[in-house]
Every structure is written in structure tokens, then in C-alpha cells.
Amino acid sequence: MFQNNPLLAQLKQELHEQTPRVEGIVRAHEKGFGFLDTDNKKSYFIPVAKMKTVCHGDKVSGSIITNNDKESFDPELLIEGSLQKFIGKIGFQDRAMVIYLENMPANFAIRCKINEQVNEKLKEGDWVVATLVSHPLQKESKHFFAEVTRFVADGNSPYQLWLKTLARYDLETHAPQAEALTIIDAELDNRQDLTDVHFFTIDSENTEDMDDAIAVSKDEHGDYQLMVAIADPTAYILQDSELDNIAKARNFTTYLPDFNIPMLPKALANELCSLKANEKRPAMICKMRIDNAGNIIADDTTFMPAWIESKAKLSYNNVSDFLENNSELATNDSTIKQQLIWLADLAKIRITWRQTHALVFKDNGDYRFELDENRQVKSIIKETRRIANHIVEEVMVIANLALTLQLQTKIGFGIFNIHSGFDNKYIEQAIKFLNDNGITEFDKELLLSFDGYVKLRRMIDNEPFLATKLRKFQSPADFSTEPQPHFGLGFEAYATWTSPIRKYGDMVNHRLIKAYIRSQELISPDKEQLKSMNERRKMLRFAERDMAENLYAQYLSDKIDETYSAEIIDINRGGARVRLCDIGAFAFVPLSMIHSVKEEIAPFPEEGVIKIKGENRYKLADIISVVIHQIKIENKSIIAKFADENTE
Template identity: 40%
Template sequence: MQNALLKNNSLLSQLKTQLRETTPRIEGRIKGTDRGFGFLETEDGKSYFVPPPHMKKVMHGDVVKAVLHEETDNKGQARETAEPEELIEMGLNRFIARVQKVQGKLAVVPDHPSIKQAIKGKAANGLDEKNLTEGDWVVANLERHPLKPNDTSFFVEVTQLVAKSDDHYAPWWVILARHNLPREQPVIDEDWTLTDPEGLVRQDLTSDNFFTLDSESTLDMDDALAVTPRSEGGWVLKVAIADPTAYVAEGSAADLEAKLRAFTLYLPARTVTMLPKVLSDDLCSLVENQRRPALVATLTLDESGAQLGSTEFSAAWIESKAKLDYLKVSDWLEGIGDWQPSSPDLAEALKALEALAAARLAWRHNNALVFKDFPDYRFVLDADGKLVDIVTEERRVGHKMVEEAMLLANVCAANFLTEKAGQGVYNVHQGFDSEKVASAVELIAEQGLTYHEEAFTPENLDTLLGFRHLRLALDNLESGWLDARLRRYQGFSLVSILPGPHFGLGFQGYATWTSPIRRYGDMLNHRIIKAILAGKTPQPIDESLPEQLTAARKTNRLAEREVKDWLYARFLEEKVGERFEAEIFNINRGGMRARLIANGAAVFIPGSSIHAVKDEIMCDADNSWIKIKDEVQYRVTDKIQIELTEVKVDQRSLIARISA
């Protein structure tokens, strides 16, 4: 009898093994919901229901292998469900969370809109668990996962206290911790001594009438300008750029830290510098009436804004004669306000720079590309870190004067680096993605867009001139919808150590060197320029650098956006029910996203609040429009009136509806 039972158990085990081996399996990523169930989404776009019991074994974002089952839903219809059985990649590893005490014991809730469960854990060695209270922000690592071998549940280790629950500055600390970014300036104990390469000679240009033009609060002033009208028409423009490489030797502690940070990080009401502030705000900053080392580009322009001859680069000593403010200078040039230049020479120089900038803008309209201006939004905080206002700052004549000078200087640097070294840190943009340009041409043809009756083709869009003609044709359209659609077929701006065109700006080459205090790539371009001026062969640039700089730039932009989203939610929490003008910038299958004109905040407008009858509305992400009863009612770039209906501060989410 016992042998028969053993035999039957063996047969049953074999049967189960056979059934399991023949049961279909799939791989995909888990998408959780706030109702306990979830979905497994595959790379080919299919979605499978994951019942609540199985969701307890996985986390939103996990990549898993799952067994497929056929079940009948509560409506009697057959459907396939997924049972996760093997973990391929965890959706959570290191993450930000809030402390939650469960029966007096430590647990954390991930700071993620799709993950709500509290996960039990412990404090790491060196972190006192008694200091962790309800609602505190922490960094945690997921140590155990139910789908890992020998694990039966989720469990975390809390490694860092980021901010207390009542800290007004939590948005900054949390976002910086999320992206592993530093909170403060570099701390480097060094006797800063100016050291130039052997053979480099610095000209004494301290008598030239250089001035800086920045925001009033700027301390890290890295560019100064001197402009002189020519008797035969046009101007001589000198662009002086601060030279931190005079103090930061290649391979030094400050250099390695700058390379790691890659950029100065600009967050609302907080700046985290790439270099120690003793350099960025003092020794290297082009402070008024202080002798400073600089690299100087000297350019000659005719009255149309075209450059005459080549650019002369030199190492120099300069002394800024005035620290000027964008807004005051703009007021003076526009004939308003009380501010006046301190001397007739300065007044003449500002008038000359205004004329030069206007000529360069016209030149770019005719020979390159010009995009419309967008305002900046400044976040105003009180002494306790509470957001009290968001101020719109339009780009005025003072900003544009400096912008034109910097654009021109960076084009000249690209030409110089390409001719003299064949390498540098370039910003390149190839226009349309080669795999998408055919689709772009098809869309352009559908819309009947031409330039002077000339059709656009993949061949002419692969040239700077053809791309420029497309931009000019798009600028003449009343709606920005087609422009927004076509941007989806374009490539991204990339960092390259080899020369290449920048289609987005309309330039044959573009290499920034005008912000070496704030950008590591600009420091490298300074070193190459200085080596050339000293008669040396520049060191080859590490081939991995472009990828590192591109990744760092992306991370910094994400951090800036996430801090702003949090502050917007705080600021608008008390404005639910108010109406705003907005511009649609994205449409997806769930609704649309729009940006408030008044302050730049992004709101989501669900499809259900756009039109009540679900079967009559279609939110078409591919075409960037929304149809109601088969008629296009809304497109990306349309201006709409909205009413703010809900603010979820914890999720940094703003919900709105169309306002009648």
C-alpha cells in the first residue's frame, strides 16, 4: 500500500512537472495599480492581468518571467492572467521612501505614485533607528524579494536619513538624494596657485573696457564683453571668458571632482557649484575692478552682423570695469527706470552691443535659425524655505545682447578647435533621425508644406539649408501642431569629441567654452585652446566623456524639473478651483498635459473631464490630437482655459479640467 502511494505521488509529481513545462510563459514589466491588482506588459505591447494575490510577490517596475493561465472574469468572459514566477530585474533597488512605523517597528513606503505598500526593514549600521520618525525621508535598499531564491518577503535596509518630515527644504534634499547628486559645493583643501602651461603668454588687456552683464544676484561671472564700433561700419567684439584651468590642474582633486559633477546644478533658489566657491565666486569670477585671468576671443563684424576674417584667441589678464544687471540695462535701453551707466564710455559700449546683437539676430534669421523666446520662472522663497511666489521673467534686450555674443563666440570656438586640433567638446545635432526621416517627409507632404513651392525630401532635410528651410516654413504656420509632431522624428542634441553640425541652431559647428566655471566640457575646451596657444599638442579627449557628460546633463535636468514639480504642487495647493490659461504640450491615451502660462506648471487633464461620453472621445497620441465625435477638438500647442481641480502634493501631481 505504501509503495503504491509513493508511486502515485511520483506520478503526480511528474505530471505537475510536465504541466508546468508545457504551460506558456512570457516576460514583461509589472505595472501596479492602487486597487491591488496589476498588469504585466510585454515589449510587443501586450498586457496581461495580474490578480491581487500574485501582485503581493512583485513590485511595480519589476521585470519578471510569468506563467500564463486562462481564467474567467466576473463577467463570465475568458481571459489570460499572469502569475510571476521568476525575477529578472528588480524595479526598486536603491530608492527614496518615507518612514512608517508598523506596530512600532520600522517600515518604509517608497516615494512612488504606483507603490503604496509599507515594506518592513532595519536601519543600517551607523544609523540610529531611534532618530527615524513617522514621515521622515530616507534612502533605502531593497535587500529581499519574494521571487529571489530563499526569500519569502520584501525587506529593506535604510541607509540614510535625507530630511525630517517637517523640513521645508525636503524637495531639494529628497531629489538630490534620489539622483545621487551632491548637496553642497566641493570641499577641497588646496593652496590655489595660478599655473599656466609652459610657453603660454598672457596679454595685458586690463585697460580694455570690459563689463559683465548678468542677473543682479550672480556671483560666478564667467563672461565679460568689450565692444568698439568701427569707423567703416560694424564692430570689434572681445569676449573674455574666466579661466579656471589656470588654477585647476588636470588630474588634481578639483579637476576630478569637476569631471564627476560635470555641471553646476541650478535648482530653484539653490545652486550647487561644480567648482569650489573660492574659485567660481571669487578667484575665477570676473569680479568688478579685479584683475583676472581669462581667455579672450577677438572678432570683427561688419554692419550686417557677418564676421570678417578669422577669430583671434589669446590668453590674457582682464579687469571688468562694471558689473551690470540684465533688467537695469534693459530698462535704460528701453527708456524706463532710474538706472544710468556710470560713464559715457559705458553708455556708448552698451548702445554698440545693442546694435551688434540686433545685427547678429538678423544675420541668424537670414543664415541660421532663431527660435521664439520662452520666459523663465523664478521661485521666491522666504527665510524658512516656504515658497511665496513664482515670478515670470521675460527674456529682454539685455539677455539677448549677451546671448548673441555667446552664440557667436561658441561658433568661433568650434571653428578654431576643428582647424587647429580636430577635436574638442562639441554640441552636435543631426536633425532628423535617419530611421524616422521618411515618416517625417510623409507627414510634411500630407500637410502640404513646402518652401517656395519646393518639396521636402530625405535628401534636402539632411542638409543644414534644407532643415533651415523647413524651420522657416513651420514658423509661418499659425499653429505649432505640425512643428510639435515633427520634433518626435528628430534626434537629440549630443556631446561629441569630433566636429559635427548643429541642425537645431543652424550652425556648421558649435563648441561651448563660455561657461568653464559651470561646465566641465568648457574647461576641456579651454585646455585645448591654451595648448594650441602655447604651441603644444593637445592631449586626446577620453572617448567615454561624451556619454558621461550627456548622462550628467540629463540627470541635472531631471532633478531641476522634479524640484520644480514639487514646488508647483505646494504653491498651487491653495488655488484649487482657480482658472488659468494653458498650452497643451502632450496628448496620451488617458488625456492631455498642459502648461500654465502664468507660472509654467504642468497639469494633467483626464479624458473623462474633457468629454463625458467615453465612446465619443479619442485621445490620439500618435497624431497629437483629441477627437470628439470624430472631429479634432484639441491639438498639441493649442491654448485652452482650464480649472485646477485637484493637487496631490505627495505625488507632485496637478489635475485640471477644461473650463467652460
């Protein structure tokens, strides 16, 4: 009787139009219900039944239902789904295969099918990559449904954390394969034989892909005659060959804790190109003269292809112990011992030169995870940078500056590392912050200039509070085919060529310098390649961050209530972000765990301070004691509380 009744349809339409509507982002709760967070900071409850039509992170719109003065949200339209491609764990419900998504409530499962290109026979607990095929809020869809497109890891694999992280960012899990590799015939011509020179390498104890070797002498004027030998993979890889295209796509070697994925086949990276001790290897050589004030004499710089034979593989710790403590060196070669003494002096001279003529980064040290046989973290080692690290760093910077000059003056293009200092959109905030802290001589034009940036950095590098805050206003590093300044290093231009086994951009610069030496055609790098390099570098940093967060959360999970020294690195409306000084982990301290009386504490992110009772109590770069309070397994976050405040 009431079917197709136009009056009833009109009434329903009017009621629908009168119902309040909102849009926002779905936030799931582990107990099955959820909330819709709107732009105006208001949240609406989503009942369990309605949560079955959405998932965490979906942007949706719908109506507000009021029942007994209680409001809830009814999802109606999907604006933007949070699930497109995702990682999950295989399970079974009523004999049907499902995927339990990582970082989602445990009761959220999606039925799935397997793409025919997936060769693995999947079992419960296996990790996979899948794509969403249908969503309940889409037309003609009633349920979530997905397709498995890639096997990631066995549920019992000790490597599953690493493999999941690589899959999350669509990174390769294995080194590229290659057929028999031989040196290109043209690369055999006009290679100088330098196998009698006492080159040597300095690397970590377990490094296999050694891409640089050093030799140094001093002349009668006290000038340093420095030779840097760099591994030469382009002697084996033709441009635009299949292997070159693989390297071009990967762009970099992937470095995760105790798990590296080479950019090049291991037969090249760890064998044929690696500058192993007592093995004849092709290399590109840069020969330079540096005076005793640290200046590179440009007219005395030459590049050449050569054969070398490293006379020793030395480690950072062994070299530092020899130079700092007069310990025994892992070689009896007296020539190398003398070279190390000269190199230590040269490194100190160059550090002083850079402090005067460029910029030097604050030495914060590195952190290394030590894993047991089950790949669980047993300890975290803080490694301070010692004299051997400084030697290698300064020598590589010298070699890169020598190449930069060649690219600038002889070739005109290449792949340059650039950094433009402060981001223009934050410049007013930076100026206000400087003015508030008594630094008034920088206007917008000066602060955006290379000279102004360098001047400011030299002023504030010994002021941790100012340096930490101003870092937030900087632009990210980038690449360019033309020479442009690198504000962060304090160089008018900077290009690298010293890691061609690990960086495709360095391979490109190798080919350019070879083409120039051989009077061959010079072709500018593809600018699209720079975009690929930049995007890949971001993905690698995200992957490294994710792995570190996982391993830190794992390590600290049984250390609740333990106390650590920490540095405040950020302040926001919710509290403070800190870094644990001894192990490098990042933790968040909510305001409630800094001071218990809500009305007495106030953060001022723009000023970089937290005030209690109206007085500055904490600021960026302060070193304080924190207590580990909670590890949130679902997002691997570490919650801490300040140890010197009454937060109970």
C-alpha cells in the same frame, strides 16, 4: 502515507502545467491590492495577500486562478525587479526599522538594516537611500529586506524635496571642497594686462559665479571691436589633478530652483574666478571684429590670456530698463553706457544675421519659482527675454563661433555641441505629416540633410502647429570631439568655452586654445568623457523636471477649479498634454474632460488633432482655457479639464 508519492507529485505537476500562465508588470493600488498589466493590454486582479510578495513595477510571471468565474493572478517568478536602489522614509513596526518607499502605497514597508558606513543615527521620518537585499519571489527569500546605504534628509528639513531629488539621480548635494587655491606659476607668464579696459558683466541680481564680461567699441568704418573676457579656472586647476577629476566627474553645475550645486569649489566659482567688479581676475580673452552687417571677420579674431578688472556688475533688468525706457543705470560710467547702446544695436544686427544665415529659437521666456522662508512656493514669475538677455546671448554665440573656427582650422578637434536634426527612425512619419499638411518638396535625403533641415525650419518657424509636431521627430543633442553640424542652431559646427566655471567641456576647450597659443602639445579630448557628459546632462534634466513637478503640484494644490490659459503641446490616445502659459506647469487633460460623450471624441496623435463628431476641434499649439481639476500627490501629476467644453 502520501509523502514522496510519485503519482501525487506527477498529478501536481500536470495541474501546474495546465494552469494558464501570464507575465506582466505589477501595478499597486493604495488600498493594498493590485493588478498585473500584460502586453496584450489585459489586466488581472492581485489580492492583498499576494501583493505582499511583489511591489509596484515588478515584472513577474505566474498563474491565473479562477474562482467562481473570477480570475486573479498568483505571482510565482520574478523576471525583473523594479526595486534595486531606491529612496524611502524611515519608520518602525514592532520596534523593527522599516522603509516606506516614496511613490508607493502608504502600507508598503520593507524591513531594513543600516550599512556601517552610514554615520547618522536614523529616526522616524528621515529620508534615506537603500538597496534591496532580498525579494519574496527570489530563491531562499521569504520577505522583502533592504540595506540603508545613505542618509538623505531629516524629515523636518525644508530642503528635503531638493535633497531627495538629488539623491534620486545620484547627484552631489554640496560644492566640492578644496585646500588653499593659488594660480599655477606657468599661468602668470605672458598674461596681457587689460585692467584698464572698461569690461562689465550682465547677470541676474543674485549671481555670484560671473564667468563672462564684455567690452565693445566702434571703429571709423562702423565695425564693432568686441572683446569677451571669460573666467579662467584652468589657471588654478592642473589637468588630471584631484580637483580636475572632481570637475570631470560632475561635468556641470547643478541648477535647481533656488538651489545650485557648483561644479567647482565655491572659493573658485564665486570668488577667485568670478569676474567681480573692481577685482583683478585672470581671464581668457577673445578679441573680434564684426562688420555692420553682422559678419565676424575671421582674420581679425585673436585669443589671449589676460588680467582684467570689471568696472561694473549690471543686472539684466537694470540694463533692459536703461535701454528700453531710458531709466537710470546702476553705474555712472559713461563709457559703459555708450557700450550698451552699441551692444543693443549689435544684438539686433546679429539676430537678423542668424535669421538669414542660421536659425533662431522661438523666445518662450523663462519661469522662476519664488519661495517663502519655509521653501514653499508663494508665486511663479514668467520672465520674458528682454534686450539685455539678447545682448548677452548674441555676444556669447559670437564668442563661441570664434572659438569653433579656431578649433576647426587650427587644432582639428575639441568638444563640440552637435545636433543631427530629425531622427532617422521617425523620418517616414515626418515626411507623411508634411505631405498631409501640403508640404511636398522634402524627400528622405533632403530632410535628413543639414541644408534641408534649415530650409524646413525657416518655413515652419511661424507655423506653431507644424513646429510643435515636428519637434517630436527630432534627435537629441549630443557631443563630439570632431566638428559636426548643429542642425538646431543652424551652424556647420558649434563649440562652447564661455562657461568654464559651470561646464567641464568648456574647461577642456580652454586648455586646448591655451595649448595652441603657447605652442604646446595638443591632445584630443577623451571620447569616454563625452558619454559621461551626455549621461550627466540627462540626469540633471530629469532632476530639474522632478523638482519643477513637485513645486508646481505644491503651488496648484489649493487652486482647484481655477482657470488658466494653456497651450496644447502633445496629443496621445488618452487625451492632451498642455502647458499653462502664465506659470509653465504641465498638465494632462483626459479625453473624458475634453468632451463628455465618449463615442463622439477621437484623438489622432499622428495628425496632431482631436476630433469631435468627426470634425477637427483641437490641434497642437492651440491656446485654450483649462480648469485645474485634481492634483495627484503620489506622482505629482496635474489633471485639468477644458473650460470651453461640456464635460459634466
